[in-house]
Amino acid sequence: MATEPTPEKSAAPARPLRADAARNRAKVLVAAREVFAERGTGASTEEVAKRAGVGIGTVFRHFPTKESLLEAVLGEILAGFAEQARVRTESPDPAGAFFDFFQFVVGESATKNAVSAELTGAGIDLHAIGDDAMQEMRKELRGALGVLLTRAQEVGAVRADVGLGEVMALLAGTSQAAQNLDVVVRGRVLDVVFDGLRAQHP
Amino acid sequence: MATEPTPEKSAAPARPLRADAARNRAKVLVAAREVFAERGTGASTEEVAKRAGVGIGTVFRHFPTKESLLEAVLGEILAGFAEQARVRTESPDPAGAFFDFFQFVVGESATKNAVSAELTGAGIDLHAIGDDAMQEMRKELRGALGVLLTRAQEVGAVRADVGLGEVMALLAGTSQAAQNLDVVVRGRVLDVVFDGLRAQHP
DNA sequence: AAAAATACGGAGTCATCACTCCGCTTGTCA
DNA sequence: TGACAAGCGGAGTGATGACTCCGTATTTTT
Numbered sequence: 175m176a177t178e179p180t181p182e183k184s185a186a187p188a189r190p191l192r193a194d195a196a197r198n199r200a201k202v203l204v205a206a207r208e209v210f211a212e213r214g215t216g217a218s219t220e221e222v223a224k225r226a227g228v229g230i231g232t233v234f235r236h237f238p239t240k241e242s243l244l245e246a247v248l249g250e251i252l253a254g255f256a257e258q259a260r261v262r263t264e265s266p267d268p269a270g271a272f273f274d275f276f277q278f279v280v281g282e283s284a285t286k287n288a289v290s291a292e293l294t295g296a297g298i299d300l301h302a303i304g305d306d307a308m309q310e311m312r313k314e315l316r317g318a319l320g321v322l323l324t325r326a327q328e329v330g331a332v333r334a335d336v337g338l339g340e341v342m343a344l345l346a347g348t349s350q351a352a353q354n355l356d357v358v359v360r361g362r363v364l365d366v367v368f369d370g371l372r373a374q375h376p
Numbered sequence: 377m378a379t380e381p382t383p384e385k386s387a388a389p390a391r392p393l394r395a396d397a398a399r400n401r402a403k404v405l406v407a408a409r410e411v412f413a414e415r416g417t418g419a420s421t422e423e424v425a426k427r428a429g430v431g432i433g434t435v436f437r438h439f440p441t442k443e444s445l446l447e448a449v450l451g452e453i454l455a456g457f458a459e460q461a462r463v464r465t466e467s468p469d470p471a472g473a474f475f476d477f478f479q480f481v482v483g484e485s486a487t488k489n490a491v492s493a494e495l496t497g498a499g500i501d502l503h504a505i506g507d508d509a510m511q512e513m514r515k516e517l518r519g520a521l522g523v524l525l526t527r528a529q530e531v532g533a534v535r536a537d538v539g540l541g542e543v544m545a546l547l548a549g550t551s552q553a554a555q556n557l558d559v560v561v562r563g564r565v566l567d568v569v570f571d572g573l574r575a576q577h578p
Numbered sequence: 579a580a581a582a583a584t585a586c587g588g589a590g591t592c593a594t595c596a597c598t599c600c601g602c603t604t605g606t607c608a
Numbered sequence: 609t610g611a612c613a614a615g616c617g618g619a620g621t622g623a624t625g626a627c628t629c630c631g632t633a634t635t636t637t638t
Binding site: 339355363 | 535
Binding site for chain 3: 609610611612613614615616617618619620621622623624625626627628629630631632633634635636637638
């Protein structure tokens with residue numbers, strides 16, 4: 175126990191991966207993201223392996239469980255969102271930053287189909303699963319989005335009576351709704367939601 | 377061919393079901409609705425049978441395919457929604473009728489969990505499946521909701537630049553989002569959406 | 579009440595998955 | 609460059625779930 179060379183938290187394994195292993199891991203992650211996006215999270219692990227051009231064994235070595243694979247993919251997506259939120263956090267135009275981020279997420283989800291379906295609140299059990307790393311990710315997203323929201327509210331661009339919970343629900347719901355919608359309808363749906371968020375309550 | 381006694385369209389089979397058969401069919405439908413609502417549409421047919429207190433064989437005799445069972449359940453739900461919409465169609469208060477219906481659907485879905493998840497736009501393939509009877513159902517819902525919307529718009533209670541498509545998307549998304557939300561947050565989410573729908577565009 | 583028509587239950591079949599195991603290959607390090 | 613650790617592929621395993629089949633039970637008809 176005391177002989178552990180580098181007992182790091184996470185995201186940096188004790189011993190670094192062999193070059194090819196790292197490459198494969200990345201390939202699998204990309205493939206998984208695509209496959210799950212296209213076919214839904216019910217797609218088989220074998221299909222992911224095939225798409226990645228590796229054997230099933232390899233997939234399972236890197237991600238010992240289908241759930242863990244899903245988690246990893248979801249984690250990446252969340253990280254991307256968190257990053258996008260963070261970037262806008264310092265914007266001189268809080269209102270623009272907030273709505274822009276909202277639109278970005280909805281736009282992304284509209285493409286990503288199934289994965290985002292899960293992500294955005296289908297709820298079921300994906301909200302339950304959680305790595306510490308995952309929880310961390312979620313926390314970061316919430317944090318950054320919280321800043322965006324607060325700043326937008328301070329400027330009076332967003333009504334004061336909504337909290338992070340409401341915004342995330344709206345984000346999830348709108349993303350969900352935006353799928354399979356042509357661009358123009360999607361635009362109008364966003365308009366409605368945005369107007370609702372801007373409205374000052376009586 | 378010409379000897380068919382009553383070659384009716386649907387909803388009334390050529391020869392009427394035996395008493396016990398009709399009873400079982402109904403039991404299965406109820407059980408399916410409950411099970412799918414609780415466990416999601418992935419729940420096994422056997423579980424439905426168990427809940428209904430019949431054998432699997434019976435379930436499959438009445439609904440030769442899991443998909444057809446899902447369809448039947450969905451059809452019932454849609455029919456219920458259509459009925460609710462129709463009822464409000466003649467209301468002297470178009471604005472109230474519209475928003476009330478919206479709220480009703482969202483409230484229902486919040487309870488019905490998974491089934492409504494599919495229903496309300498998870499899209500995937502459930503939008504593709506379709507009985508003629510099913511298509512008919514959908515058409516009726518759209519029709520009645522269309523009336524509610526138009527009347528609400530005529531009174532100026534709903535912005536003129538949204539169509540049925542936008543409203544249905546919003547309905548679906550909001551229902552989706554409303555799941556796993558406590559009542560107070562759900563209320564505020566609805567507030568936002570309603571305000572958005574009321575807003576007159578510039 | 580007995581025959582005929584229907585429907586019932588549930589064991590059995592077949593396909594699909596997630597996941598394991600192990601002999602072979604490839605990268606790494608001295 | 610050779611030895612050894614690390615990684616790889618994919619056949620094999622066990623579980624699960626949709627759907628079938630048929631001997632038995634219940635209705636309906638005569």
